[in-house]
Amino acid sequence: MFNFVKFYLSIILLFTFSFLNAQNNSTHELSNIAFKAGENLNYVITYNWFLVWTDVGEVKFEVTNDKKFNKNVLMLRGTGITFPFYDWFYQVRDVYTSWIEPESLLPVYFHRDVNEDGYIIDHKYTFDLNKKQAYLESIKSRKPLRYDTIPIQNPTHDVISVIYQARNIDFSKYKKDEIIPFSILLDGEIHKVYIRYKGKETKKVRGVGKFNCIKFTGSLIAGDVFKGGEDLIIWVSDDKNRIPVWIESPIIVGTIKARLVGYSGLKHPLNSLIDK
Secondary structure (H helix, E strand, O other), X not given: OOOHHXXXXXXXXXXXXXXXXXXXXXXXXXXXXOOOOOOEEEEEEEEEEOOEEEEEEEEEEEEEEEEEOOEEEEEEEEEXXXXXXXXXXXXXXXXXXXXXXXXOOOEEEEEEEEEEOOEEEEEEEEXXXXXXXXXXXXXXXXXXXXXXXXXXXXXXXXXXXXXXHHOOXXXXXXXXXXXXXXXXXXXXXXXXXXXXXXXXXXXXXXXXXXXXXXXXXXEEOOOOOOOOEEEEEEEEEOOOOOOEEEEEEXXXXXXXXXXXXXXXXXXOOOOOEEEX
């Protein structure tokens, strides 16, 4: 079995395709045309080892209206859990929540609340984009409480807010095989990765239907889950919603896939769904 948590987190990271180019501040001018409060997206995580494919967990994303620091904000939440059958082996209960400004979609606060088989990670970030700083409060099992101030560049996102910002990018501006670098704040550090635009393609998603999609490959950081390299592939609905419908990647032992299994509250008709 693999580390479900790390793959779940990597899914979030690689959902972040094209927008976080640290040299490009034009993304501040983006407006939200892709999603609205009330949207819900559900995914199932599947693991393959040799010839056996097994559904091992699920990831859910939701958008709601909220208040933070006496301001109206959107709350974006991603939740990842293992299915009960696998809890005996490695139980996962992860919640990632980002509060963003409705106009700019930039984060004001982020909370990572993770329980990985009893190992606790509790990270809270307060973003001050004017001062180009993020303030971290970190709690981990068997480690002391940590406070830190992290220099950031504008725009900088957490692993949830960037998903929704990226969905508002005009992908028609990119050429096939163009590499697009970006950076993201994670675990108190700025990480730089890239994606490569691969054009358009149809993709059949079991239980949902066939979609017209925008396709990307992404770089992965080598470690105890991934080999590293440009192995991750992601398909995004080719319509105004821009929702990820399928993600797959080899890992050190086996292969991982994430597929869309449910959706509601979309801002636009899912015109990319061409055959149910």
